Amino acid sequence: MPTQESVSQANVNREVKTLADIPVTELKGVGAKLAETLARLHISTLQDLLFHLPARYQDRTRVIPLAGLRPGMDAVIEGEVRAADVVFGRRRSLAVRLQDTTGSVTLRFFHFTAAQKNRLTPGTRVRCYGEARRGSAGIELYHPETEVLGEELSPTADTLTPVYPLTEGLGQGRLRALIGQGLDWLADGNVTELLPQQLLPGKLQLPLAGALMYLHQPPASADLSLLAEGQHPAQQRLALEELLAHHLSLLELRRSASAIAAPPLSPNPALERDFNARLPFTPTGAQQRVGQEIAEDLRQTKPMMRLLQGDVGAGKTLVAAKAALQAIGAGYQAVVMAPTEILAEQHRINFCGWLEPLGITVAWLTGSMKASERRQQLAAIESGEAQLVVGTHALFQEGVSFHRLALVIIDEQHRFGVRQRLQLREKGSSEGTRRTQPHQLIMTATPIPRTLAMSAFADLDCSVIDELPPGRQPINTVAISNERRDDVVARVYGAIQEGRQAYWVCTLIEESETLQAQAAESTAEELADVLNGARVALVHGRMKPDAKDQVMKAFKAGEVDLLVATTVIEVGVDVPNASLMIIENPERLGLAQLHQLRGRVGRGSIASHCVLLYSTPLSANGRARLQALRSHSDGFAIAEEDLRLRGPGEILGTRQTGEIQHRIADLQRDAHLLPLVQKIAATDTLDENQRRAIIRRWLHNKPRFAEA
Template sequence: MATQPTAAPSKKKTSTMAQRLERLGLVAPADFVVHLPIRYEDETHVQAIAEVHPGLSVQVEGTILSVDVQQRPRRQLHAVIEDESGRLSLRWIHFYPSQIKALAVGRQIRVRGEIRQGFNGLEMVHPKLSNAGAALARALTPVYPTTDGLTQPSLRKCIAQALEQADLRDTLPTALRDELQLMPFQEAIRLLHYPPPDLSYERLFHEGHPAWNRIKFDELLAQQLSLAAARQARRAQKAQPLAARHSALEQQLRASLPFQLTSAQERVVNEIAHDMARDFPMHRLLQGDVGSGKTIVATLAATQAIASGYQVAIMAPTEILAEQHYVKIKAWLDPLGVPLVWLTGSLSAKKKHEAYEALRTGAATLAVGTQALIQEHVQFQRLGLVILDEQHRFGVGQRLELSRKGDKANRSGNTLIPHQLNMSATPIPRTLAMSYFADLDVSAIDELPPGRSPVITKLASDARRPEIMDRVRAEVAQGRQAYWVCPLVEESEALQLQTAIDTHLVLTQALPEVRIGLIHGRQSATEKAQIMDAFRAHELDVLVATTVIEVGVDVANASLMIIEHAERFGLAQLHQLRGRVGRGHIQSVCVLLYQTPLSHIARARLQAMYETTDGFEIARRDLAQRGPGEFMGMRQSGQAVLRFASLDTDAALIEQAQEVAVVLRDQYPNAAAAHMQRWMKGREELLRS
């Protein structure tokens, strides 16, 4: 086992130090080597107070003019220092008596910290203190990710020891590295841990230093190698080929449809059908913007499995979305003699038992439901295809649990795994597809059905509320319907948001001639179903709702969407909500009602919504604003895989890493294994779910 690169004077302290290091994933010397700084502090020079400005981390020296403990607005220690060019305030919100003693009036001190704009001019909060005139650092000082109880000096000492013990040989063959014009690994690593004296912060971080480029490339290459290994492992698994393409069932379904599939839909139907006919499990992601027609594509895939003698399970994250699928698919397949079951947690015990029996005996060939499908009592006779809608909203375990219900051993003793189709209405930006999803086959429905006009998006401040109500009245007078979406059910003093309940009351009083319903997440499944049925049947004109209607609601007559406090919603969520209108031939409008003042991020979100209805462009901007971890929702286990590279700025490096991964696996398998060991170290599984 590798030696722990640290020393401690007592057994108890060694144990504590080791535990803290392990929380950071630091056990073997190789772990410390790639534990790189998150930033650097420039302690190489002292600046004049007159030269500093907010947002800058600086080091200044001056004479203490005053020190006092202030009691308002809360107890805090305050001091002022002065040099020949100006004055600077210092503030400590948490402090000890020893700190007060160290701030003697008239003493010359050096302080380091970030400059902020305070109430009384520029200030530093919780600055680091040292003696004025002390020797200056010769180079930038690295600051590492750490944990409670582990100081920067201790961490630097451990890393220094690790660099002497670890194997720093290059994992890239020299010829390949030279061709890519990459800095040698050992040189890059030592430079980043110990920047040379002549290297400025600007040059290191903002000008694409070759050392950082090497590290980013190595990280991306490790990710690509891991994804390639995941794909290879999947293809080594076995599945039942579902080859009944162009079956009588499929032909009957196509003949009964009141519309023609678009060329994009036909293309992805063929891609899915080709995958399902193979003897290893399909693992395809079907992405398409809201209203692009993913449900019919999934249903055609289901007919291929059913015609091959197998069952299909379609799981959605909410009951509203699951019911929407069930109603649509039942209308298509019921007349063709396909027995379906509907399974959710809100069903009565009797209805659940009937569904269980139908699936166990094979009397039902298609099941639509929520997470109720993965309960222990649910057994399938011959599950051949699993379809997950809004797959990122399920946990890894939930996705695997449904798939395992179809595991069967064949005559050769191999386990047959069901084919799996994942669907998402949140298009994946190209860089994200190239990195986190590179092990999946991706199909995209990149055109809307004919006759649908893009939704017009309008921005309106809260002051224009009466005008918006008049617009609702006008739409209803023309026989159309509207949604009014609010972010909370009950009043929150912290956020002070208009609630769905209050909005429903206000609209009911202001528009007495309009039939207004209310739906939110705290209602029972039965209540929600009744309200949605009434809205679909046009027994309601306006539906006041929370984000429970974000996905799965399809009412062609709804032509107006008003989103209350739009500044509080994420970009992907706004786009999903906007997609609830524009489902028919009526020109639809989405009004984003916001309150001022707007933050920079909120302004950028609203601007993106106003400028484009393209889901792929929305997704690209959302990724740039939030990063991959948040963007992928339930796929959060992959967040930590990229620590240094950026999907937003390093697209060229991702492409290069993809190409090199192929070469390394084919021509240098030992180098590929060594590279994976250095950078992934057991984290490969994070990418396979």
């Protein structure tokens, strides 16, 4: 590992460009097309490339005997091909039987070429890497990486193998090769140290170059569990700087936002009385308290920036409706934006039911509308006839003009990109000669401990609805080993026979969305075969939004018995008849995300169940986390437990959106660093240039993040 002295001396001895100044096109093999692909990962310089850190690691340094394979295990295996046959079932596949002195397994390829089949002929010795799964022929590896071995044994890897976040058109091998080239530049010592050593605690006083080198090429002796948990000092050193960059940018946002005017919105008592009189229930104490906090914010002349947290089913929508009513009562417009069309439609139904009887006009705008209907809605929005507008991302597109927009309500805001949120915010109204900015209410059902939210979201005020309305059905949660998969499938079949619906969630974390979608497709086909006559549908992240919405609408309408899905259903809609959820490999998700998924059931009058179908062996930490989910139904208690266990969950599930996503830090896991982050941010040791440089290093390629 390079020392601080050697890195500093290299900079003194000769003038070199810093990595931030060197474009990726300087690397061998990077032309305009590959540079464009890398740009989708926010990589444009060598610094960006080396700060694109592994999501996890694979141990390819040793070969596992075939008899030692267990479902869920990632492993390198070797053996001789005994048979290779094209099998015709619901899907054509190439089944290759591999054998060593201890046993045999099947390699299964649903997508294969004639050349691939010809390489895997009987008698050929092969080395493979992949995940062992339970299949129809016993232990199987789906689409493993394969290497035909010659007479001389090829050496195994001498370092742990990094697995990087990818984008379409870029494979792991290509990215690893590029980063390998980048590490050659890193050895020259041209990465800038921005944090003075005296600000770092002892175990984190690592040279930045050394920390990067270690994380891209951990030695075979590295503690894989420590790396998997993000607790290695090299990871913590970088996580600290990244959290500091976000914190500094949010403090800057807070300062700039306080100087921007917003229209003060005075309550309309008569309108509020009519609204409350029509409610068929009494709002909970928590809803009333949070509603008062928001109402007071809306009366001010500076823009409200408030994060509204509430567990699944806590009644956030009602609070949002009352906020919209205050804006409308003051003579302005409000807008509600949701990440999917079906969720937006659910909001429209709720808001229309509450507000239209009061004489309030609700407009509707989505990407799938017919041109004539869109023109009609746009005219109503621009003229002010529409006082409340509900929709999807279509709301922030060009051509959408508001008459007097004063309040923006964003549901599950982490599902939107930063630029989208900015575009909607900038559609504020003009007050005389100056342009005002609308107030913002950001809602999330992802539980975040209050102290953590205040630290991690320094630009937002936080409100929490910490009380559920009466009548919500408890969800019975059980953890079952994948070895009893057949019993779980039988349970799903029984529920369907009784007229109920179910979810089956695939949480396989593959190296690309394509492989993840293929895994979900395989599961859907397997279950359709076994559940004779059941109507099985599939939804995953690679489907077009319209196609996903159609599947979800069919499920809600009762036209689908079993919905097989990736975690795209984490933010979904009410399907009261769905009373059973199976979450496969739950140990691979954070507790907050698991709780969010579980909240898709228990929304009707039927007793509901959630089965956590885990793979063995289960680590002690994994066991503790699943036990926490079984023991707690309160999302905030679960979030606190997740913090205590420091699991790897993502606090806002941003991996699917690719926006405002931490590269290495995890707000739950690294919460212990936040007091130090605040202390460093408050110190005079960092001058303004250093602060800007830290923000630029981590956030410069996230467009206008500091203004979001």
